[in-house]
Every structure is written in C-alpha cells, then in structure tokens.
Amino acid sequence: MLGFERLRGDDRQPGTQVVVYKGLNRDVIDKNAKLIQQMYNEAVKEGRLQKGDTWSGKAMQPIRSKRGNVNHIFGADSTDAGTQTQTNLAGRKSVLRMLKFLKTIPGGENASIDRMMNETATRETFRIKGEITITVRDYQKGRKFEDALCYSFYPIDLHTKDGVVPKHLKRGVVPTIPRGALIPKGSRNLMVAGRCLSSDRYANSAARVQASCMGMGQAAACTAVLAAKSSVTPPRSSLD
Ligand SMILES: Cc1cc2nc3c(=O)[nH]c(=O)nc-3n(C[C@H](O)[C@H](O)[C@H](O)COP(=O)(O)OP(=O)(O)OC[C@H]3O[C@@H](n4cnc5c(N)ncnc54)[C@H](O)[C@@H]3O)c2cc1C
Known part of the structure; x- marks a missing residue:
C-alpha cells in the first residue's frame, strides 16, 4: 500500500491444514502398518489421495501425529481474501480425502475429525x-x-x-x-x-x-x- 519494494519467490512453500483425527484403533493399525502403506500407495495411484495429503507419502503420519501438522497444501497463498479462500478450500479437500481413506483402513472404521484449524496456514x-x-x-x-x-x-x-x-x-x-x-x-x-x-x-x-x-x-x-x-x-x- 505504501509502494515499497517487496520480495516473493515464484515458487513458495506449501501450506498446511492442521488437523487431528480420532476414532482410530491404534493396536489394529500398528499391526497392519505395512498393509496400510500399500493401501495408501494404491489410493494415490487411483487419485483418491493426492501428493501432499501427507508430507512425504507416509501413511502413518496423519495417524500418529498429535499436533496435526500432517499435510502439504500446494500453492497456499494468503495474499488476499480470495487467495486465502482458495487455500482454505484446498486444505479442506485434502482433509476430506484423508478422512475417507482412513475409514477404509483396518482400525480406521470409526475415524473422524477430533479438531482442525479454521484456516489453512501459509508458510x-x-x-x-x-x-x-x-x-x-x-x-x-x-x-x-x-x-x-x-x-x-x-x-x-x-x-x-x-x-x-x-x-x-x-x-x-x-x-x-x-x-x-x-x-x-x-x-x-x-x-x-x-x-x-x-x-x-x-x-x-x-x-x-x-x-x-x-x-x-x-x-x-x-x-x-x-x-x-x-x-x-x-x-x-x-x-x-
Ligand atoms: C503449518 C505451520 C506450522 C508451523 N510450525 C511452526 C512451529 O512448529 N514452530 C514455530 O516456531 N513456527 C512454526 N511455524 C511458523 C510460524 O508459526 C510463523 O512463521 C509465525 O507465526 C509468523 O509470525 P508473524 O508474526 O510474522 O505472522 P502472523 O503470526 O501471521 O501474524 C500476522 C498477524 O497479522 C494479522 N493481520 C493480517 N492482516 C492484517 C490487517 N490488514 N490488519 C490487522 N491485522 C492483520 C493476522 O491476522 C495475524 O494475526 C509454522 C507455520 C505454519 C504455517
């Protein structure tokens, strides 16, 4: 607004929709960790999950995280209300994909959202x-x-x-x-x-x-x- 020069890269870090899931039977999940990773890889291949729904393709990340910093929302941009809204939509879609996936894994039948932030955060x-x-x-x-x-x-x-x-x-x-x-x-x-x-x-x-x-x-x-x-x-x- 004051006209001073600003810095911004063409490439920017992904944001995150912080979310913690509940209703996960950890004993059953831990026993099936390998199978769950295979199911995860399959879901990514079929487009039911997307790259970024976990940081680095590790299915256990959203299951084990207590703080919920578990996904990467690419293109996150808080420049103005319009871009923030788009970012929030992308964040919520990622959470919905993950929740649907968690309900399909052994021990995840009762999965639901424990808590999530009201906006997708931008790094x-x-x-x-x-x-x-x-x-x-x-x-x-x-x-x-x-x-x-x-x-x-x-x-x-x-x-x-x-x-x-x-x-x-x-x-x-x-x-x-x-x-x-x-x-x-x-x-x-x-x-x-x-x-x-x-x-x-x-x-x-x-x-x-x-x-x-x-x-x-x-x-x-x-x-x-x-x-x-x-x-x-x-x-x-x-x-x-
Ligand atoms: C997912 C994620 C995880 C992170 N994890 C960690 C971590 O574990 N540890 C850590 O130390 N850091 C972490 N960070 C980084 C850190 O949280 C942020 O970089 C830091 O909080 C930025 O602080 P800030 O004061 O610069 O900006 P902000 O905290 O964003 O503060 C800016 C404030 O300005 C307000 N504002 C904006 N526009 C206006 C306006 N027009 N008028 C009035 N107010 C306005 C905003 O509402 C906001 O409250 C994380 C960041 C993200 C996104």
Whole structure:
C-alpha cells in the first residue's frame, strides 16, 4: 500500500491444514502398518489421495501425529481474501480425502475429525525489501551484523513438494537479525517484524519461526520507542 519494494519467490512453500483425527484403533493399525502403506500407495495411484495429503507419502503420519501438522497444501497463498479462500478450500479437500481413506483402513472404521484449524496456514508470504537482506550464507555462518537486534535459532526449514529435510546449524552458530532487515528500503518511520523480514527464501525458512518473530517484535518495538523519544526515524544502520 505504501509502494515499497517487496520480495516473493515464484515458487513458495506449501501450506498446511492442521488437523487431528480420532476414532482410530491404534493396536489394529500398528499391526497392519505395512498393509496400510500399500493401501495408501494404491489410493494415490487411483487419485483418491493426492501428493501432499501427507508430507512425504507416509501413511502413518496423519495417524500418529498429535499436533496435526500432517499435510502439504500446494500453492497456499494468503495474499488476499480470495487467495486465502482458495487455500482454505484446498486444505479442506485434502482433509476430506484423508478422512475417507482412513475409514477404509483396518482400525480406521470409526475415524473422524477430533479438531482442525479454521484456516489453512501459509508458510511463505511477502517479505519486505529491506535496507539489509539476510542471505542464507549470512544465516548459516551466524553473521554478527553491526546493527543486530536479536537472534534467530532454527534450522533452514524449506518445505517443498517432496517434503522437508531441515538443515541444522553447526554447533555454536547463532544467527542475528539486523535492524536493517526490519526497515523497508527507503522508508522513514516504518519497521516490520516477523516472517516478513527482509531475507532470501532459505534464510526466511529459518527466521520465520515463532521465537524469532517474537524477538523481532520486541526489538522493533523498543527501536520505535527510542526513535520516537528522540524524534528521529529508526536508523538504517549502526552508522546513522
Ligand atoms: C503449518 C505451520 C506450522 C508451523 N510450525 C511452526 C512451529 O512448529 N514452530 C514455530 O516456531 N513456527 C512454526 N511455524 C511458523 C510460524 O508459526 C510463523 O512463521 C509465525 O507465526 C509468523 O509470525 P508473524 O508474526 O510474522 O505472522 P502472523 O503470526 O501471521 O501474524 C500476522 C498477524 O497479522 C494479522 N493481520 C493480517 N492482516 C492484517 C490487517 N490488514 N490488519 C490487522 N491485522 C492483520 C493476522 O491476522 C495475524 O494475526 C509454522 C507455520 C505454519 C504455517
């Protein structure tokens, strides 16, 4: 709305419709795990299930998960109400396919939904083009920016159409988030905090997590208060 440049990849991480199922007879299911995987593969082949209905084709994932982060909704897009609605529809369709499948497996006859989130969540959204853009190299090397405001501690965690394989940080590496990554390039009196920070896709896949977002929120708020008290715009680098 303010006309500042934004970053967004052509390719984006899949979203997830968080859902937990109940009514599953775990003893029977565990005894039939191999058969259930075969049934799953068959259902995918026949189109009753689709790629993404589990993260990486493992039938047991939605059965065993207690948190319900079990599917990948490709093309998830929270740009506006229209795209979010499409994303929600895709998420609900995935859940319905899975529920129908679970009812066909041994031990799943009474399967139903225990709980699910009211919207399909999106992992990757717009990012600002900041005064500084954190690269994956900065992140993995644990670059100590001069204007670092907070830390981010999490593996590179880019979900793709084939699942996710987190790339862990080397022992002792704790990346920093610089103030410049929270300031839209060329702006005055404006800061952001959260996964919209200025970062490339891979760095963002790590810095997007909740603890990092909270750290950025506190840091941006403190910076804003100090800037307002001194009647200046938040400085773009430590040299300003
Ligand atoms: C399926 C899934 C699983 C995840 N698992 C984990 C995990 O296990 N651990 C972890 O740490 N992170 C996890 N994450 C990542 C993490 O939850 C998010 O990246 C993080 O919460 C983003 O925080 P944020 O403050 O940037 O954005 P959000 O939490 O999305 O906050 C943005 C807020 O702005 C509000 N908003 C939007 N537009 C407007 C408007 N116009 N006016 C007013 N308000 C508005 C929204 O309603 C929302 O409340 C997961 C993400 C997903 C999608």
